[in-house]
Amino acid sequence: MKKFEELTITTTPIYDGKVIKLQVDDVTLPDGKIAKREIVKHPGAVAIIAITEEGKLVLVEQYRKALERSIIEIPAGKIEAGEEPIVTARRELEEETGYGAKHFTYLQSFATSPGFADEIIHLFVAKDLYQLEQKAALDEDEFVELLEITLEEAQQMVAEERIYDAKTAFAVLWLALQNR
Amino acid sequence: MKKFEELTITTTPIYDGKVIKLQVDDVTLPDGKIAKREIVKHPGAVAIIAITEEGKLVLVEQYRKALERSIIEIPAGKIEAGEEPIVTARRELEEETGYGAKHFTYLQSFATSPGFADEIIHLFVAKDLYQLEQKAALDEDEFVELLEITLEEAQQMVAEERIYDAKTAFAVLWLALQNR
Numbered sequence: 105m106k107k108f109e110e111l112t113i114t115t116t117p118i119y120d121g122k123v124i125k126l127q128v129d130d131v132t133l134p135d136g137k138i139a140k141r142e143i144v145k146h147p148g149a150v151a152i153i154a155i156t157e158e159g160k161l162v163l164v165e166q167y168r169k170a171l172e173r174s175i176i177e178i179p180a181g182k183i184e185a186g187e188e189p190i191v192t193a194r195r196e197l198e199e200e201t202g203y204g205a206k207h208f209t210y211l212q213s214f215a216t217s218p219g220f221a222d223e224i225i226h227l228f229v230a231k232d233l234y235q236l237e238q239k240a241a242l243d244e245d246e247f248v249e250l251l252e253i254t255l256e257e258a259q260q261m262v263a264e265e266r267i268y269d270a271k272t273a274f275a276v277l278w279l280a281l282q283n284r
Numbered sequence: 285m286k287k288f289e290e291l292t293i294t295t296t297p298i299y300d301g302k303v304i305k306l307q308v309d310d311v312t313l314p315d316g317k318i319a320k321r322e323i324v325k326h327p328g329a330v331a332i333i334a335i336t337e338e339g340k341l342v343l344v345e346q347y348r349k350a351l352e353r354s355i356i357e358i359p360a361g362k363i364e365a366g367e368e369p370i371v372t373a374r375r376e377l378e379e380e381t382g383y384g385a386k387h388f389t390y391l392q393s394f395a396t397s398p399g400f401a402d403e404i405i406h407l408f409v410a411k412d413l414y415q416l417e418q419k420a421a422l423d424e425d426e427f428v429e430l431l432e433i434t435l436e437e438a439q440q441m442v443a444e445e446r447i448y449d450a451k452t453a454f455a456v457l458w459l460a461l462q463n464r
Contacts, residue, residue: 105353108354108428108429118299118306119322121308121322129349135427141349142299142302142303144350144401146397165288166288167289167290170323170324170395171398173285173286174285174286174288177398212453213448214449215350215355215449218355218449219303219348220403221324225450247314248288268395268398270451270454273394277461280461
């Protein structure tokens with residue numbers, strides 16, 4: 105996993121924000137030449153494929169400033185410092201949907217944009233959902249709307265690009281494979 | 285698609301690089317409060333699910349500095365200014381694999397990291413591949429190794445996290461659905 109390794113010569117920090125950091129690395133390429141790599145540092149995230157008793161997928165609609173539109177996504181959120189991904193997953197499901205889950209299983213992880221960012225999303229499957237008596241509070245800058253839809257409705261939302269992000273596109277294929 | 289819209293008050297440019305730009309927006313939230321949004325601007329990319337006559341998936345291994353490791357991905361690349369995604373897709377397939385394709389079809393698009401970036405990946409399926417007489421040149425800072433593997437081998441690579449990015453994880457599920 106070090107094939108074509110690029111060794112760091114210098115790292116220049118550019119920005120240190122609330123969610124991300126940006127740095128530019130000068131690196132030595134496998135042929136000895138030098139190149140620049142622009143790298144966004146992100147704490148990592150979790151996302152939850154939550155399935156109701158009727159086999160519906162639990163989704164949330166929210167505004168994504170980077171895209172200047174709202175999209176419909178599986179519940180997800182950033183990992184807090186030192187937090188186990190499974191803990192983040194339970195918290196985010198509760199905060200965004202008001203659901204707890206009796207069965208939480210780890211599915212797989214993936215990098216979202218390996219060309220310029222280190223963000224990893226850890227995916228979990230939540231089943232045997234139950235409504236929390238008191239819904240957990242969202243972050244104060246978070247506004248989301250809950251949806252519960254069938255596989256067919258989710259596929260229609262992909263076609264209409266209302267579902268329009270990688271983790272949710274993955275979740276819809278995953279659900280289609282389960283239902284075969 | 286404007287539900288919970290966040291209106292821009294000010295945009296502060298932070299960095300303008302070779303691949304990405306970074307800006308911080310002050311926005312008005314739906315409840316009237318103000319928040320900061322850190323936004324990475326990216327030109328967008330294409331990725332190609334290329335299937336050989338034997339039904340194998342064409343992949344490339346490359347070093348990803350952001351992850352500090354090499355991973356195995358479907359061929360992909362950045363869209364040049366003014367370029368149609370289908371043109372980028374044909375070019376990147378040729379450069380990274382030495383294959384042309386008689387049949388190129390658009391599959392779907394998705395945002396990779398909508399929480400902090402505007403990057404969209406446009407996915408294409410390439411079939412009826414043919415070897416180019418002369419392989420197109422890679423970018424001078426690009427080093428890739430070609431692989432052609434079965435669905436079962438790809439699923440094993442997902443389990444071993446050698447396949448470890450969102451677009452390729454999606455491609456493996458897509459191929460599994462085709463093969464059912």
